[in-house]
Amino acid sequence: MARKKKVETVKNDFNSIFYDLNVEDKFITFNGVEICIKQYLPIEQKINFINQVVQACFFVENDMFNFNMLFKDVMEVYCFAKYYTDLKVPEDDFVGVYDKLVSSGLITEIKNNIPECELKYYKDRICNCIWAVREQTQYELEKKNSVGYVINNIIEYFKSVDINELSEQMKNLKNADVLKAIYESEK
Numbered sequence: 001m002a003r004k005k006k007v008e009t010v011k012n013d014f015n016s017i018f019y020d021l022n023v024e025d026k027f028i029t030f031n032g033v034e035i036c037i038k039q040y041l042p043i044e045q046k047i048n049f050i051n052q053v054v055q056a057c058f059f060v061e062n063d064m065f066n067f068n069m070l071f072k073d074v075m076e077v078y079c080f081a082k083y084y085t086d087l088k089v090p091e092d093d094f095v096g097v098y099d100k101l102v103s104s105g106l107i108t109e110i111k112n113n114i115p116e117c118e119l120k121y122y123k124d125r126i127c128n129c130i131w132a133v134r135e136q137t138q139y140e141l142e143k144k145n146s147v148g149y150v151i152n153n154i155i156e157y158f159k160s161v162d163i164n165e166l167s168e169q170m171k172n173l174k175n176a177d178v179l180k181a182i183y184e185s186e187k
Contacts, residue, residue: 036086
């Protein structure tokens with residue numbers, strides 16, 4: 001007769017398997033000052049980092065959504081210092097922080113001591129976010145300039161205007177000028 005082995009089931013607690021996986025920070029000395037460089041950033045801080053960089057890249061000028069790669073570079077350098085080091089970086093001088101970090105070579109030292117997988121994470125995510133924002137912006141511009149959008153604006157314009165006033169205006173304008181006036185009033 002074969003003996004049956006008693007099988008014990010061990011239920012692993014999720015947190016218990018990570019108790020000794022703490023990533024130790026690195027320390028560098030730069031111009032006689034010891035600087036702590038984090039080796040891993042929690043996801044909430046990564047989201048903040050990425051959002052700050054992406055938001056800095058885009059601005060509105062002359063009713064156009066614009067992208068500036070230089071702003072991306074400035075904010076990226078600023079965020080590496082802010083989030084990955086124990087440096088107290090000023091919250092209101094992104095350009096000054098950038099200039100000091102780059103001209104002194106400190107940003108190179110900081111990035112050289114951050115794991116490659118962390119650096120790659122930002123490069124990939126920031127590029128993906130910028131691409132998504134640009135795609136969404138292009139879609140919104142196309143939608144805004146589409147015939148349907150213009151027709152909807154014309155309908156809304158006619159709903160909001162006194163018909164007698166509109167009749168007087170139309171006597172003095174060519175048809176194209178009426179459409180242009182309606183379109184311009186919606187901006």
